[in-house]
Amino acid sequence: MRSDRVITVVGCHAEGEVGDVITGGVRAPPGATMLDKKVAFERDFDHVRRLLICEPRGSVARHVNLLVSPTRADCASGAIIMEPTEYPPMSGSNTMCVTTVLLETGVVPMQEPETRLRLDMPGGPVDVVAECRDGKCVSVTVANVPAFVSRLDAPLEVGGHGTITVDIVYGGMFYAIADARELGFEIAPHEARDLAVLGEKIRLAARAQYVVEHPEHPEIQGVSIVQFAAPFAGPDQVCRNTCIVSPGRSDRSPTGTGTSARMALLHARGLLKVGQGITHESIIGSRFVGRIVGGTSVNGTPAVQTTIKGRAWITGLHQYFVDPSDPWPAGYVVSDTWGTSGTIQQS
Numbered sequence: 001m002r003s004d005r006v007i008t009v010v011g012c013h014a015e016g017e018v019g020d021v022i023t024g025g026v027r028a029p030p031g032a033t034m035l036d037k038k039v040a041f042e043r044d045f046d047h048v049r050r051l052l053i054c055e056p057r058g059s060v061a062r063h064v065n066l067l068v069s070p071t072r073a074d075c076a077s078g079a080i081i082m083e084p085t086e087y088p089p090m091s092g093s094n095t096m097c098v099t100t101v102l103l104e105t106g107v108v109p110m111q112e113p114e115t116r117l118r119l120d121m122p123g124g125p126v127d128v129v130a131e132c133r134d135g136k137c138v139s140v141t142v143a144n145v146p147a148f149v150s151r152l153d154a155p156l157e158v159g160g161h162g163t164i165t166v167d168i169v170y171g172g173m174f175y176a177i178a179d180a181r182e183l184g185f186e187i188a189p190h191e192a193r194d195l196a197v198l199g200e201k202i203r204l205a206a207r208a209q210y211v212v213e214h215p216e217h218p219e220i221q222g223v224s225i226v227q228f229a230a231p232f233a234g235p236d237q238v239c240r241n242t243c244i245v246s247p248g249r250s251d252r253s254p255t256g257t258g259t260s261a262r263m264a265l266l267h268a269r270g271l272l273k274v275g276q277g278i279t280h281e282s283i284i285g286s287r288f289v290g291r292i293v294g295g296t297s298v299n300g301t302p303a304v305q306t307t308i309k310g311r312a313w314i315t316g317l318h319q320y321f322v323d324p325s326d327p328w329p330a331g332y333v334v335s336d337t338w339g340t341s342g343t344i345q346q347s
Contacts, residue, residue, distance in 0.1 A: 003321035004329075009052065009064065010105060011315035012097040014140075015286035016252030018062045019097030019312070021079075022052070023105070025320075028068040034078045035089065035217065037068060038122040041080050042087045047330045049082040050344065054331025057320055060084050060249055060338050063091070065098050067107070070120035076108050078120035084339065085246040086346045089123030089145075089220050090172030092256010092288065092308045096140040099128050100312040103137055110135065121145075123172055123220070141309040142256060146296050147171040147264035148303035150212045158198075158205045166202065166226075168212055171261030171306075173224040175243070176206040180228040187230055187240045187283055192250050193340075195283075199226040199244025200340045204347070215299035224346065225251075227258050232266060235276035242283040248340030253310070254280035259290040260306040267292055267304050274304070286310075 007025035012018075026048055031037035041048075051057060052064045063083050070078040079098045081091050102108040103115055115130045127143040151168040156176070158164055164183070166176040180187050185195060206223040213221035230240040241262065243255040251258070259280040266272035277291030287310070294305040322329050335342035 001321065002323050002325075004324050005322050007052065007320045009318045009320065010101045011318060012101055012312055013315060014093035014096040014253055014312040015288065015310050016282065016284050017093040019091070019094040020062060020064045021098055021101040022064055022066045023101070026066055028066070031071070033071050034080070034120045035122045035219070037071070037078070038080050038087050038089070039219065041066070050330040051322065052320065053082065053084055054333050054344065055337070056328070057331060060247065061252070063094055065094050067098070067102070072120050072125060074118055075120035075125055076117040077102055080122065083245065085343055086224060087122070088173045088224060089217070090121050090126070090257055092142055092144060092172070092259065093251075093253045093310070095119060095121065095126060095128065095142050095256065096310050096312040099130055099140045100137045100314065103130055103132065104135070104314055137312065139309055139311050141307050143293070144257065144260045144306050144308055145172055146298050146303035147260040147306055148298055148301050149264055149268045150174065151210065152268065154210060156202065156205050156209060158201050161198070161201070164202070166206065167265050168206065168210060168223060169261040169265050170214065171259070171264060172257030173220070174212050174222060175225050175227050175258055175261045176202055176223045177227045177229055177261065177265060178202060180230050183228070185228055187228060187242050189283055192283060195228055195242055195250060196244055196248040196340045199228065200246070200248035202226045203244065203246060207346075215301050222346065225255070225258065227255070227262065229262060232271060235272055236278070238279045238281050238287070240281045246341070246346055247338060247343045250283045252282060252284055253286055254282040254288040256288060256308040256310065259288050259308050263290050263292050263306050264304050
């Protein structure tokens with residue numbers, strides 16, 4: 001066996017969504033903040049994301065997270081999130097995976113029955129509470145970055161579907177939230193392909209027709225994900241949803257930042273108050289429990305503070321090699337398996 005490098009990865013998923021964690025073999029990028037590090041990694045080391053997420057080593061259903069030393073003294077670890085087409089500033093499911101790997105592999109000491117830690121994420125520091133029992137993270141509750149509404153009832157021209165209405169909301173990345181029932185969906189597994197195709201059309205249309213950016217971090221901009229939301233069933237009730245992750249596939253989890261975005265939207269409409277929440281259910285039936293724990297603002301924009309609770313499981317330990325004679329050292333994508341649009345970057 002020959003290899004130019006060896007990358008060690010701990011496999012993990014949160015409520016069905018893969019969020020593997022890189023623990024060795026990748027150099028941390030420079031930067032004064034974790035957002036700076038994310039930007040530097042995206043600019044100079046994107047071949048690592050492609051190597052691990054693209055075929056033949058990965059798939060469109062995979063996310064990977066790079067553990068790095070925090071840039072803040074109050075954080076136990078930092079992480080850079082890598083998805084099939086982008087480096088999102090925050091992700092609930094990936095944060096649950098990172099927390100579970102840190103504690104269950106001993107990188108951060110586990111305290112039972114509860115471990116509290118702060119993580120340095122590109123979108124800002126987040127506090128995490130892990131319920132721990134017999135050496136296992138039984139659940140992870142993430143205090144997410146502030147969530148806020150950017151646009152309510154935004155008309156959107158979508159090819160082949162005319163004008164639809166979406167709400168554009170930030171929950172750690174920007175979402176276009178559409179009414180699933182109005183578009184004829186139950187959000188059932190047999191609809192997954194049709195949801196993915198339409199979701200990608202909506203994402204591309206939203207990025208083309210609406211300029212949105214974070215009030216404090218202008219480098220965070222553009223709609224990244226489309227959420228199809230079933231009708232609201234009331235505070236603290238189960239609400240079904242699916243989020244279409246670029247380049248066009250359903251998130252297997254209920255999506256943590258999507259849960260925060262949905263709660264921010266419901267709060268803006270007067271349907272959800274501080275202290276109330278929802279249980280978001282995914283297309284495969286997995287659940288995150290979300291709650292609004294306070295109000296705040298982001299550079300003058302009204303926002304809410306939310307928590308998301310879910311579970312993650314370690315699935316294995318992997319070592320990846322790059323043979324110097326391999327003609328695809330950074331991987332490849334083919335549209336029959338790579339989502340519905342076949343892209344490797346947000347467009």
